[in-house]
Amino acid sequence: MSTPASPAIPPTLFLSDDDVAVLSDWTAAVAALADAYARHVSDAMVPPRSMARGDGTWLRSLTAVSPSGGHLGCKLIAASTRARRASYLISLFDQDTTALTALIDGNRVTGLRTAATATLAIDLLAPLRPLQVAVIGSGFEARGALDCLRTVRRLASVKVFSPSQASRERFADSFRPQLDIAAVSSAEVAVQEADVVICAARSRDESPTLHGAWLAPGCTVVSLGSTLPEQREVDEDTLDRAACIVADMPAEVAHDTGDAIAATRAGVQLADKLVSLAALAAGTVTARRSERDIVVYKSVGSALQDVVIAEMLLGLARERGIGTPLAVSIAPVSK
Structure with a gap:
């Protein structure tokens, strides 16, 4: 046979x-x-x-x-x-x-998957209206995240900050006239009244570039730039104020990122509010119970x-x- x-x-x-x-x-x-x-x-x-x-x-x-x-x-x-x-x-x-x-x-x-996953998270988390967006960073990841987001959601305005004035001005110029975008002098100014804050940059000394005290009620924070234990991007107050922290890889975010490690050491209880992006996309969790709740999407890549x-x-x-x-x-x- x-x-x-x-x-x-x-x-x-x-x-x-x-x-x-x-x-x-x-x-x-x-x-x-x-x-x-x-x-x-x-x-x-x-x-x-x-x-x-x-x-x-x-x-x-x-x-x-x-x-x-x-x-x-x-x-x-x-x-x-x-x-x-x-x-x-x-x-x-x-x-x-x-x-x-x-x-x-x-x-x-x-770059494709980081920006596209961040946009998916924003689309699931942010209010259904033209968004006021803050971008902290003017490099490759920041550019991809904003470019992807503008193809999926209407953006009312964008403010961008990075330490180099020349870099943030170039970044803003590259998105005009498609977007109403301004380069501003500080991260705090950028974040004021923002519906969405995209963090895609770390400081050279690994001190946080975003502080929770700056955030308006109802803000959605996206953190893309700190993926290792020694890296910092958002401060402890940001994670403390968050009603929900959505992660693409929850265990890695909790144990292997500098932001979560620092927050845990400061006594912030993360376990009760850390959920997976998969659960959010499937509709099995509700990230925001009030329109004033602050929510965070924290990415390490997958x-x-x-x-x-x-x-x-x-x-x-x-x-x-x-x-x-x-x-x-x-x-x-x-x-």
């Missing part, structure tokens, strides 16, 4: 950094993440990240099973602190055949976000005929 022939496996598609730039789409990215977070995602599907360390080098791996049922994915980040260089690679494997479906340059994907955005890019690449099919690939074997 003959052995059934293995199904034909399409060639692995390689997407370069230039391909990703062409395919990047904020609206599609937010929609893909909204769909993923509304589905059931177990802890086993998104395990903790791992890191191998050498002498001035490290390799981080983030793995996830997509809730779409399409792919298993992994993002690898190789970095050298001595050379001041880093490389990013995302691999997607078909869940049914285990075939290597795609290899994607992940350089831009981190392999789920990387894999979902990679799937989105792959789908768009197939539709548009973009990418390079590899001449040879990895053939799945029987086990």
Whole structure:
């Protein structure tokens, strides 16, 4: 009796950094993440990240099973602190055949998924009206977060602060005339009367750049820039005033970010108000019980976000005929 022939496996598609730039789409990215977070995602599907360390080098791996049922994915980040260089690679494997479906340059994907997930959180948390937005920071993450948000929500006004006057003026100029945006002289001025505060910068001495005393009632705070124990971005009062703290990875936010560690040491009880973005997206938790409640979205990044955005890019690449099919690939074997 003959052995059934293995199904034909399409060639692995390689997407370069230039391909990703062409395919990047904020609206599609937010929609893909909204769909993923509304589905059931177990802890086993998104395990903790791992890191191998050498002498001035490290390799981080983030793995996830997509809730779409399409792919298993992994993002690898190789970095050298001595050379001041880093490389990013995302691999997607078909869940049914285990075939290597795609290899994607992940350089831009981190920025895409960070901004799109922040926009999803804001859309779920902020009031349904044109928003007054404050941005603290004028770098890559701040730019992506504001650019993505303006494609999904109407913005009444934007104020931006960063320590460099030239940088904040350039940032503001780059968004005119699409937005009513002003560069201001301090973070406190930027935050006054804001519906949404986007924090995407840390101080050089790691002292907080946002203070809870500045926040107006009902404000939504998004913290993107502090993801390690030694990093600080929002002060203890911000987390103390928050009625709810939404996190993409609650355990990592609670135990591995400098903001949460400092707040816990100061006696702020985080456990009772820390909820997952997945629970918020699924509608199983209510973050704000009063319109005056302050809420915080705290992000450390997640392999789920990387894999979902990679799937989105792959789908768009197939539709548009973009990418390079590899001449040879990895053939799945029987086990």
